[in-house]
Amino acid sequence: MVQQQKEKNEIAVATNRKAYHDYFIEEKFEAGIMLQGTEVKSLRDGRVNLQDSYASVKGSEIFLHHCHISPYSHGNLSNHEPLRTRKLLLHRKEINKLLVKTQQQGLTIIPLRIYFSKRGLAKVEIGLAKGKKQHDRRESDKTREASREVERAMKERK
Numbered sequence: 001m002v003q004q005q006k007e008k009n010e011i012a013v014a015t016n017r018k019a020y021h022d023y024f025i026e027e028k029f030e031a032g033i034m035l036q037g038t039e040v041k042s043l044r045d046g047r048v049n050l051q052d053s054y055a056s057v058k059g060s061e062i063f064l065h066h067c068h069i070s071p072y073s074h075g076n077l078s079n080h081e082p083l084r085t086r087k088l089l090l091h092r093k094e095i096n097k098l099l100v101k102t103q104q105q106g107l108t109i110i111p112l113r114i115y116f117s118k119r120g121l122a123k124v125e126i127g128l129a130k131g132k133k134q135h136d137r138r139e140s141d142k143t144r145e146a147s148r149e150v151e152r153a154m155k156e157r158k
Contacts (some may be wrong), residue, residue: 009118013043016050019110021137023129026107029098031124032089033064033114036080038072043122045072048114055088055109055126057099062088064111064124088124101128 019025035043042048047070055064064086071079090098101107110129117123132140 010115010123012113012115013046013122014048014050015113016053016111018051019112019127019129021132021140023108023110023127023131024136025110025112025127025129027101027128028112029090029094029126029128031062031126033122033124034087034089035122037078039069039080040122041072041074042069042080043114044116050111050114053111055111057095057102057109060092060095062090062095062098062109064088067111088126098128106130 049068051068053064053067055062066083067086068082069080070082098109102109107128107130110127112125112127114122114124
């Protein structure tokens with residue numbers, strides 16, 4: 001069971017670490033997710049993969065694609081399909097904002113993490129992302145490594 005405690009009493013189920021490596025995250029949104037039957041139980045077991053998933057705007061709705069939620073182990077014949085498209089729940093203003101930014105600026109909507117709120121509801125944190133080039137990835141790796149070295153040196157001095 002992969003669960004981490006956050007300050008706001010949120011239980012993180014899955015995080016998309018690759019998103020921070022491959023994209024510049026410009027803005028974050030919190031969205032509800034429409035789940036069927038045993039999907040919630042699979043989420044509570046931490047059996048979800050956000051690796052290659054993305055979200056898209058169709059009409060006036062947002063859908064999450066390629067999010068793999070494994071079938072529940074104690075389920076019956078009516079288990080859910082693991083890679084089905086799931087609807088995300090956002091306010092109309094947020095959907096319109098995402099639609100404009102993805103069409104005009106060429107940004108992508110990427111799920112960053114799935115968690116349970118303090119009320120027990122499954123939520124998805126999505127981000128407006130801009131793709132990194134190879135040299136951008138190298139540069140961010142260098143800055144991260146340099147900050148680690150500085151922290152080590154400060155720790156040794158104390």
